[in-house]
Amino acid sequence: MTQDKTPQEARPIMTVDAVIVTIADDTLKVLLHRRPREPFQGSWALPGGYIHVNEDSGTDAAMERILQEKAGVSDIYFEQLATYSGPDRDPRDWSVSVAHIALVQEDLLSLGDDPDVVLTDVDALPPLAFDHENILAEALARIRGKGAYSSLPTAFLPKTFTLAQLHRVYEITLGETIERVSFRRKIMEVGMVEETGQKSTVMSRRPAKLFRMKVGSQTYVRNFATAG
Amino acid sequence: MTQDKTPQEARPIMTVDAVIVTIADDTLKVLLHRRPREPFQGSWALPGGYIHVNEDSGTDAAMERILQEKAGVSDIYFEQLATYSGPDRDPRDWSVSVAHIALVQEDLLSLGDDPDVVLTDVDALPPLAFDHENILAEALARIRGKGAYSSLPTAFLPKTFTLAQLHRVYEITLGETIERVSFRRKIMEVGMVEETGQKSTVMSRRPAKLFRMKVGSQTYVRNFATAG
DNA sequence: GCAATAGTGTCTTTTAGACACTATCTG
DNA sequence: CAGATAGTGTCTAAAAGACACTATTGC
Structure with a gap:
C-alpha cells in the first residue's frame, strides 16, 4: 500500500482561504486581517489556514474552523469559489489553496476590537498578500454575477x-x-x-x-x- | 524557513480529475477509462493524475498533461469545476482532487483503439470509482446550467x-x-x-x-x- | 394633516414564441 | 422542378420598466 502513495516530499502545501463578505453602511465589505507572521508579515490578507488532515473531514470543515476563529461565526452560508495553485504563490513551497466565499449578515460577525481584523469596502482595497487580490476580484465577480439570477x-x-x-x-x-x-x-x-x-x-x-x-x-x- | 512549512506527513494527496465531454451521435458523451491498478482496479473512472510539483506550474498544467495523455488533445477549452476532499474518498490517504470540465469537438479526440478508454452516453453511466459519480453529476449540472446563459x-x-x-x-x-x-x-x-x-x-x-x-x-x- | 415608506394598477416597451413564407442549393 | 435546408417577416404572448396612485403608520 505504501508504494501507492505519492512520495511525501512531492506533496504541496494545502490551505483554505475565506472571502467573508457582508453588507455594512449600505456597501459590500470584506473581512481582511493583517498577517502577524512571515510570509507577508504586516500585509493585509484574506483569512485562511492549513487543512488539518487529522481532524478535518474536508475543506468545508477547514472553512468552518476559519470562520469561527477569524470571524466568530458558525452556520453561515459559504460556497467554494475556486482553487489556486502553483510554485510561486506562496514563497514557502508549491501550494494549493481552496478559496471560498462566505456571505453573512453583519450582526452575526464577532470581530472583537483587534485593529488587525477589519471590514473593508470592496471598492477601496489595500494591496493584499499572496495572490489574494486576484482571488478577491474573482469572488466579487462571482457574487455580482450570481446575484443577478439566484437567491x-x-x-x-x-x-x-x-x-x-x-x-x-x-x-x-x-x-x-x-x-x-x-x-x-x-x-x-x-x-x-x-x-x-x-x-x-x-x-x-x-x-x-x-x-x-x-x-x-x-x-x-x-x-x-x-x-x- | 523550514519551520514555516507544514510537516510533510500532514499533507494530503493532491490530484486533478478531468470530466472530458463531447457531442457524438447527437448526444453528450463523457470520456471514461477502466482503472488498470488499485485502488478500484477494473472500475470505470474519470481520467486523472497526480500533480507533479517539480514540473507543473499549477493545476491547469496538470490538466493539460492529462488531456494529452488520456485523450490525445491539447489547446481545448476547460475550466475548474470544484475541489473534492476528505479522508475517505481515496483509500490510500486523505486526498484532494481539483476536478475540471473540458469540452471538446469529437474530431479532435485521439482515443486509439484501447477498449479501456471509451466515450459513454451521459445518460447511461456505469458505476464509477472514488466519488466520481458525484463529480460527474455536478459537472453535468454545471454544463446544462451554464449553457443556458453563456457561450x-x-x-x-x-x-x-x-x-x-x-x-x-x-x-x-x-x-x-x-x-x-x-x-x-x-x-x-x-x-x-x-x-x-x-x-x-x-x-x-x-x-x-x-x-x-x-x-x-x-x-x-x-x-x-x-x-x- | 404631514412625512415617510408600503403596497397596487396599469400603460408602454421589450423580448420570446409561433409559424408561414421566401430563397438557394443539388440531383 | 422536387426535395431539403437556409433564412426572413410578422403576429401574438409574456415579461420588464415607468410611473402615478392609494394605504398605513407615528407624530
Whole structure:
C-alpha cells in the first residue's frame, strides 16, 4: 500500500482561504486581517489556514474552523469559489489553496476590537498578500454575477426581512438600481419567499410585512437586472 | 524557513480529475477509462493524475498533461469545476482532487483503439470509482446550467460553424428544444458571432453561412431556454 | 394633516414564441 | 422542378420598466 502513495516530499502545501463578505453602511465589505507572521508579515490578507488532515473531514470543515476563529461565526452560508495553485504563490513551497466565499449578515460577525481584523469596502482595497487580490476580484465577480439570477444575496439578510430590505440587498450586491415594482412582482411570482404573518417594527412610518425564504422551493430567478 | 512549512506527513494527496465531454451521435458523451491498478482496479473512472510539483506550474498544467495523455488533445477549452476532499474518498490517504470540465469537438479526440478508454452516453453511466459519480453529476449540472446563459456550448464546435450547428449544440447541451427563429434572432442580436464570408459545403441542399465566435466580445447571453 | 415608506394598477416597451413564407442549393 | 435546408417577416404572448396612485403608520 505504501508504494501507492505519492512520495511525501512531492506533496504541496494545502490551505483554505475565506472571502467573508457582508453588507455594512449600505456597501459590500470584506473581512481582511493583517498577517502577524512571515510570509507577508504586516500585509493585509484574506483569512485562511492549513487543512488539518487529522481532524478535518474536508475543506468545508477547514472553512468552518476559519470562520469561527477569524470571524466568530458558525452556520453561515459559504460556497467554494475556486482553487489556486502553483510554485510561486506562496514563497514557502508549491501550494494549493481552496478559496471560498462566505456571505453573512453583519450582526452575526464577532470581530472583537483587534485593529488587525477589519471590514473593508470592496471598492477601496489595500494591496493584499499572496495572490489574494486576484482571488478577491474573482469572488466579487462571482457574487455580482450570481446575484443577478439566484437567491444568493438573501444570505446577507436575517431569517425574516421586508421586501424593501431584500430589494436594497440586491441593489447593493449587483451595484445598480433595480426598478421597485418589477422587483417586487418578480420576487412574488417566482415564489422565492413567503409571508411570516408578522410586520416590521419601525417608528414613524407604515410597517411592512415580514417574509422568510421558502424552503425547498425555487431558488432560481432570472432578470433581476439586465446584464449588458 | 523550514519551520514555516507544514510537516510533510500532514499533507494530503493532491490530484486533478478531468470530466472530458463531447457531442457524438447527437448526444453528450463523457470520456471514461477502466482503472488498470488499485485502488478500484477494473472500475470505470474519470481520467486523472497526480500533480507533479517539480514540473507543473499549477493545476491547469496538470490538466493539460492529462488531456494529452488520456485523450490525445491539447489547446481545448476547460475550466475548474470544484475541489473534492476528505479522508475517505481515496483509500490510500486523505486526498484532494481539483476536478475540471473540458469540452471538446469529437474530431479532435485521439482515443486509439484501447477498449479501456471509451466515450459513454451521459445518460447511461456505469458505476464509477472514488466519488466520481458525484463529480460527474455536478459537472453535468454545471454544463446544462451554464449553457443556458453563456457561450459555453460553442466549445463543442469547430472554429467555424453554421447557425444550424450552433442551434443543435445548444439543444443537445440543454437537453430541450429551442425555437429556431428566436434562437437565431438572439444569437445575432447579442453579437456573439460574426460571418466568415464563407459557406458550408453540403450536398443536396442550400449551403449556409459560416460563422466564427467574435473575439473579445459579448460572451453573455440570456434566455436561450427558460429555466423553471 | 404631514412625512415617510408600503403596497397596487396599469400603460408602454421589450423580448420570446409561433409559424408561414421566401430563397438557394443539388440531383 | 422536387426535395431539403437556409433564412426572413410578422403576429401574438409574456415579461420588464415607468410611473402615478392609494394605504398605513407615528407624530
